[in-house]
Amino acid sequence: MTRVHNFSPGPSMIPLQVLEWAQAELVDFAGSGMSVMELSHRGKVFEQVHERTKADLRELLGIPEGYGILFLQGGASLQFAMIPMNLLGPGESADYVVTGTWSEKAIKEAKIVGKARVAATSKETNYDRIPDLGPSSFDPAAKYVHITTNNTIFGTQYHALPDTAGIPLIADMSSDILCGAIDVSKFGLIYAGAQKNLGPSGTTLVIVKESLLGAVRETLPTMMRYQIHIENDSMYNTPPTFGIYMIGLTARWIKEMGGVAAIEQRNREKAGMLYAAIDESGGFYRGHAQPGSRSTMNVTFRLPTEELEKLFVKEAASESIVEIKGHRSVGGMRASIYNAMEPASVKVLVDFMGEFRRKHG
Ligand code: PMP
Numbered sequence: 001m002t003r004v005h006n007f008s009p010g011p012s013m014i015p016l017q018v019l020e021w022a023q024a025e026l027v028d029f030a031g032s033g034m035s036v037m038e039l040s041h042r043g044k045v046f047e048q049v050h051e052r053t054k055a056d057l058r059e060l061l062g063i064p065e066g067y068g069i070l071f072l073q074g075g076a077s078l079q080f081a082m083i084p085m086n087l088l089g090p091g092e093s094a095d096y097v098v099t100g101t102w103s104e105k106a107i108k109e110a111k112i113v114g115k116a117r118v119a120a121t122s123k124e125t126n127y128d129r130i131p132d133l134g135p136s137s138f139d140p141a142a143k144y145v146h147i148t149t150n151n152t153i154f155g156t157q158y159h160a161l162p163d164t165a166g167i168p169l170i171a172d173m174s175s176d177i178l179c180g181a182i183d184v185s186k187f188g189l190i191y192a193g194a195q196k197n198l199g200p201s202g203t204t205l206v207i208v209k210e211s212l213l214g215a216v217r218e219t220l221p222t223m224m225r226y227q228i229h230i231e232n233d234s235m236y237n238t239p240p241t242f243g244i245y246m247i248g249l250t251a252r253w254i255k256e257m258g259g260v261a262a263i264e265q266r267n268r269e270k271a272g273m274l275y276a277a278i279d280e281s282g283g284f285y286r287g288h289a290q291p292g293s294r295s296t297m298n299v300t301f302r303l304p305t306e307e308l309e310k311l312f313v314k315e316a317a318s319e320s321i322v323e324i325k326g327h328r329s330v331g332g333m334r335a336s337i338y339n340a341m342e343p344a345s346v347k348v349l350v351d352f353m354g355e356f357r358r359k360h361g
Contacts, residue, residue: 010338014200036242053245062181087212088113099131135165180296200246
């Protein structure tokens with residue numbers, strides 16, 4: 001078996017241990033004589049999988065009482081629409097901090113549904129930072145404040161939460177959920193597509209403070225209502241059962257790794273190795289993100305010329321370093337180093353960067 005060093009932004013690598021656990025019980029799950037994919041979502045065996053997944057997430061993230069845990073479909077992109085659909089009443093407005101492509105898409109949906117305002121943005125510097133935020137950044141009448149905690153394309157991340165002076169905070173954590181400790185009680189709603197830190201694509205985790213959900217407009221279709229999904233414990237329709245199971249295995253893996261604090265430390269060390277390689281390259285590698293906003297999940301950097309960037313991708317591939325090419329909005333490289341990425345693979349990349357610079361610098 002050969003596994004490559006997969007730096008893909010998503011769907012991204014899954015811990016080998018998780019894949020092996022799934023492989024071992026793929027055709028006969030827990031003595032049921034069926035694959036987990038063949039189990040009824042309403043049966044006892046799957047119910048245990050679902051309950052254990054929720055309990056492990058609750059433990060790992062410290063999710064308090066009063067917050068529901070939902071597994072929905074439609075990706076993080078459907079949440080861009082469901083959030084304003086459920087939370088914005090007639091005439092009400094929401095504030096968005098626009099820090100990249102995904103927050104642009106989030107506010108676009110909110111504007112289709114109701115009123116939304118850009119509270120702050122770093123667009124003018126090509127999203128190279130998280131803007132300075134304070135209570136005065138926000139409209140005191142805003143129904144909620146939306147942030148994108150990690151900007152997958154630009155490689156920036158919040159390292160402190162904004163003080164919204166009591167306005168409910170809503171966060172897209174698609175690319176950094178479970179990368180480190182968070183205080184869930186500070187949020188009204190958290191959502192994340194699974195395909196980076198949680199498991200395979202097709203499932204969206206939503207953590208929602210139930211008291212935030214009031215009456216919704218009568219014209220809102222049933223499947224769009226958080227309240228319906230809460231009342232039915234994600235079982236209003238057939239949920240993504242295999243995805244829930246895989247998220248459960250990922251949660252178990254994080255627990256075995258020592259929990260979120262241990263994962264956070266490991267992530268800091270991995271990102272630290274890469275940023276050091278950039279900072280100590282004498283300007284050969286140039287990071288896109290401002291140092292105070294650097295992401296521990298997506299490390300974006302450029303080389304002196306586009307020719308060298310093409311060559312970097314090509315030569316990296318011969319070292320089994322794949323999916324390292326950056327998004328066109330930034331250019332250059334992007335190393336996505338989510339929870340599953342092994343420090344040893346980051347070391348392979350850092351060594352390659354050193355070699356490449358010596359050869360071509
Ligand atoms: N938000 C962020 C931060 C993302 O990185 C992505 C996808 N890469 C999305 C939202 C969109 O997710 P999906 O494709 O699951 O709709």
